[in-house]
Amino acid sequence: DGGITQSPKYLFRKEGQNVTLSCEQNLNHDAMYWYRQDPGQGLRLIYYSQIVNDFQKGDIAEGYSVSREKKESFPLTVTSAQKNPTAFYLCASSIDPTGGRETQYFGPGTRLLVL
Amino acid sequence: QKEVEQNSGPLSVPEGAIASLNCTYSDRVSQSFFWYRQYSGKSPELIMSIYSNGDKEDGRFTAQLNKASQYVSLLIRDSQPSDSATYLCAVMNTGFQKLVFGTGTRLLVSP
Numbered sequence A: 001d002g003g004i005t006q007s008p009k010y011l012f013r014k015e016g017q018n019v020t021l022s023c024e025q026n027l028n029h030d031a032m033y034w035y036r037q038d039p040g041q042g043l044r045l046i047y048y049s050q051i052v053n054d055f056q057k058g059d060i061a062e063g064y065s066v067s068r069e070k071k072e073s074f075p076l077t078v079t080s081a082q083k084n085p086t087a088f089y090l091c092a093s094s095i096d097p098t099g100g101r102e103t104q105y106f107g108p109g110t111r112l113l114v115l
Numbered sequence B: 001q002k003e004v005e006q007n008s009g010p011l012s013v014p015e016g017a018i019a020s021l022n023c024t025y026s027d028r029v030s031q032s033f034f035w036y037r038q039y040s041g042k043s044p045e046l047i048m049s050i051y052s053n054g055d056k057e058d059g060r061f062t063a064q065l066n067k068a069s070q071y072v073s074l075l076i077r078d079s080q081p082s083d084s085a086t087y088l089c090a091v092m093n094t095g096f097q098k099l100v101f102g103t104g105t106r107l108l109v110s111p
Helices: none
Strands: A004-007 A010-013 A019-025 A031-037 A043-051 A054-057 A064-066 A076-078 A087-094 A110-114 B011-014 B019-025 B032-038 B045-050 B054-058 B061-066 B071-076 B085-092 B099-101 B105-110
Touching: A004 A087, A010 A019, A019 A031, A019 A087, A019 A110, A043 A064, A043 B099, B011 B019, B019 B032, B019 B085, B019 B105, B032 B061, B032 B071, B045 B054, B045 B061, B045 B071, B071 B085
Parallel strands: A010 A110, B011 B105
Antiparallel strands: A004 A019, A019 A076, A031 A043, A031 A087, A043 A054, A064 A076, A087 A110, B019 B071, B032 B045, B032 B085, B054 B061, B061 B071, B085 B099, B085 B105
């Protein structure tokens, strides 16, 4: 089955702890994205990557870090600097970010809660 | 002014009726427009994409785009209770192809 997988489904973070959210896709998509969704709000872009070994900050990158060492993988680390990390985190991918018309498809999401 | 605006709802319609969901955007040169459906606790799934002025139909769904008025809408014909969800409007910015999302409209279809 082709698609985007995210793990874990639920993640609990203690104060001062870094946690890493996994995102894997087997769609052979070039671009990958991380969004955060808070209750009653739209999706906000954290980081995106158009190509392996390159990534760019989105609108709310502070307190987060990413890597893109493989085309199929784009993990997100929520660092202790992110003071309000409780949210629903969504990973997405698209075929060609330069095409201007490529649709983004979403993984099932990870819900992060602070203990 | 928000980049993409939607009425948060809820929009309540009876089963079988037409549901009309609206979205306005501020970037006049936006090129691509998307509607996603999001069930509670789930991730967004694509319903429709539209790029040119006019209507685009796919089954019970019709997307309408008016670039001059910076307005995009989604019509759902013969609404079903299973259509009850939050509908997110997303607009692709110029430059880097960043999707900007509205906050969504919650649709409730009553049997």
